[in-house]
Amino acid sequence: MLINHHREKLVQAVLYFASNTRNLGKTKLFKLLYFLDFEHFRDTGRSVTGLHYFAWPKGPVPKSLFDELSAPEADWQGKVAFQERQTRAGSMLAVEPLATFDASHFTKRELRLLEKLATEFRDSLAEAMVEETHLENQPWHKVYVTENRKQKEIPYQYAIRGQEVDAMSSTISERNEFIETFKPT
Template identity: 55%
Template sequence: MLISHDREKLIEIVKFFAQQTKWLGKTKLFKLLYFLDFTHFRETGRSVTGMDYFAWKMGPVPVELFQEIEAPGDEWSGQVSFESIPVQRGTMLKVDALSDFDSTHFSKRELRIMQALADQFKNSVADDMVEATHLENLPWHKVFEVEGRKQALIPYSMSLLQQDQELMGDVINDRAEMLSAIRA
């Protein structure tokens, strides 16, 4: 039986980024999660959190988590706090870890990607993160700007290079042909 620890991993990832980066708010968190999931998908064919991301104006947003942190459930209690604080341009939802990060359910690859992202964006603010996700040819840009599909789902397959997408298509077609031959 395959056991998924997506929920526990999500909470631990939020704690990790809260402990390893500065100025972690909702926008920065969403972008770090997006980079983690899409980088891991590009390398392995699966995301880390299992969340879907949508192309909103300010970049990729995991809508389920966006809605959830407005009123976090009991599983967040004692793990992570979400607090509105005043900032120069209004308010910010500040994310803090309330307990230590637990790496139990993570692979070495997942931990490596998380650490690389934390190092790269340690001192970044929300505006830097928005800019990083809006770069030309990245999945958000393709969906939101090129295709004009505002608030649409960003397919994980867009994280693959064009030649990788073609290779995956060839593999799927080869398997389909093989299955057809076996059934015949």
């Protein structure tokens, strides 16, 4: 597996949430990552982890991570454990920290957002977070309910309010041109 900057951030973000929230299972983790990526995109025009989210019945799901959790890649070893655990409601895939979080992969803005989300949802159960992602006019709702595109990808641009779309699109385009201009050959 090719390890890139987004992948490092993904592994470390999962480690952060595992270390700083309670009852972290697969569904709660997916919602935290979704909030991290979509809130950061709304403010900056780029996601933190590079994941793509799809409109599934219980909310946004990063399908590539969902698929990977049945056989996690080697870069999770020694950092995060994914284990089936019995609860009163049945079985859940619990996420447990195995290492210390490395903040060096993140910007100050990203670190503030990680902390905000972990604090806000520290004790939340997955069911409450599912409701939070289903709010009207939010990205999941637009794809799943309004557009009736169940199981389809949720565009990051849906995180941006209508009046901000043009301005943010211009900023994103300028950033991409800048990166392309100064990309090492």
